[in-house]
Amino acid sequence: MNEETRAQPAGVAAGEGRRLFFVRHGETDWNVAGRLQGRRDVPLNALGRIQAAQVGRVLNQLVGDVSGLGYVSSPLSRAVETMRILRTTLDLPASAFDSDMRLAELSFGRWEGQTWPELRRRDHDGVRRRDLDPWRFQPPGGESYLDLCARVEKAIADLPGDAVVVTHGGVVRAALHVLAGMPEGEAALLPVRQGAVYVVAGGAFKVAD
Known part of the structure; x- marks a missing residue:
């Protein structure tokens, strides 16, 4: 098992005194194609299940x-399937976990289903505005990272204790900003690995895979 530890300024009270294990769902075919998934319900592929x-x-x-951890997932199928598989691997009942819509992926609105090269051709000005401020930019019909942080912080505050949270890349970025003080500009562009666990505790985080 490989671990990478990164210290950040102390996070908010919602995460203090707990260990939270954030997991991005496994790979999908849209990940491979570079398509923005957002709220689209795209299933795992074979590598994603591995x-x-x-x-x-x-x-x-x-x-x-x-067995003493809490388990909560985004309701999107790629996250739910990831949770079921990891729980089976842990010899836990596959479906005995909670879901929370507040942990669903950042909505890209009308941009969903498209790749960045396609968007740069079809909505060049919109993509340029996002490049200038990816944290506050709101895609047409979608959310900004500021919007995402508001709901993610509330979902985290409702967790009863140490917990495994299976979710999405955007949600992990928001959580690292809220709980570990990762700067907005860094968090917005952070590559969130699949098949890894982001452990957040005491205002810092580490990545294990």
Whole structure:
């Protein structure tokens, strides 16, 4: 198991005194094609299912007694399937977990289903505005990262204790900003790995895979 630790300024009270294990869903065919998924319900591909099982093994090494953790997922199918697979890997009942719509991916609105090269041709001005301020930019019919942080912070505050959170790349970026003080500009562009666990505790985080 590989671990990378990164210290950040202390986070908000919602995350203090707990360990939260953030997991991005496994790979989908739209990930491979570079298409913006957002709220589109795209299933895992074969590699994505392998990555989900890998996450279960990493969690087992990190925690040991995984039965005492809370488990909550985005309701989108790629996250739900990832959670079911990792729980099966941990010898836990596959479907015994909660879901929370506040952990769904950042909405890209009318941009969803398109690739960045396609968008640069079809909405050049919009993409340019996003490039200038990716944290505050709101795609047509979608959300900004500021919007995302507001709902993610509320979802995290409602977690009862140490928990595994299976979600999406945008949500992980928002959580690292809210809980570990990652600067907005850095968080907006952070590549969030699949098949890895982002452990947040005490205002800092580490990545294990």
